[in-house]
Amino acid sequence: EVQLVESGGGLVQPGGSLRLSCAASGFTFSTYAMTWVRQAPGKGLEWVSAIKNSGTMTSFADSVKGRFTISRDNAKNTVYLQMNSLKPEDTAVYYCNGQSWTGNDVWGQGTQVTVSS
Secondary structure (H helix, E strand, O other), rough: EEEEEEEEEEOOOOOOEEEEEEEEEEOOOHHHHEEEEOOOOOEEEEEEEOOOOOOOOOOOOOOOOOEEEEEEEOOOOEEEEOOOOEEEEEEEEEEEEEEOOOOOOOOOOOOEEEEEE
């Protein structure tokens, strides 16, 4: 079964950190570019960060640049999102997404991140 499973979300105070993980199974993870997107309450999907299949290139939304980092371990079929200096506006459900060069598209179920004092 093709699957992405996110974990690591939770409640954190402003200024805190969280590390999200997204574990892949059922497909050749190393051939997929991976992306994190988020959806805040009452809003649409917002692209957050992406990483190439080799891990050599990354990109970030301006809203998270300098605070978030993305990485992947192709041996563990996992992509990570390290989130530092969290703000209340980072509160959202975070989803990971995988896309192959042939157009295959895989989504996880999401993990809730709440930034609040």
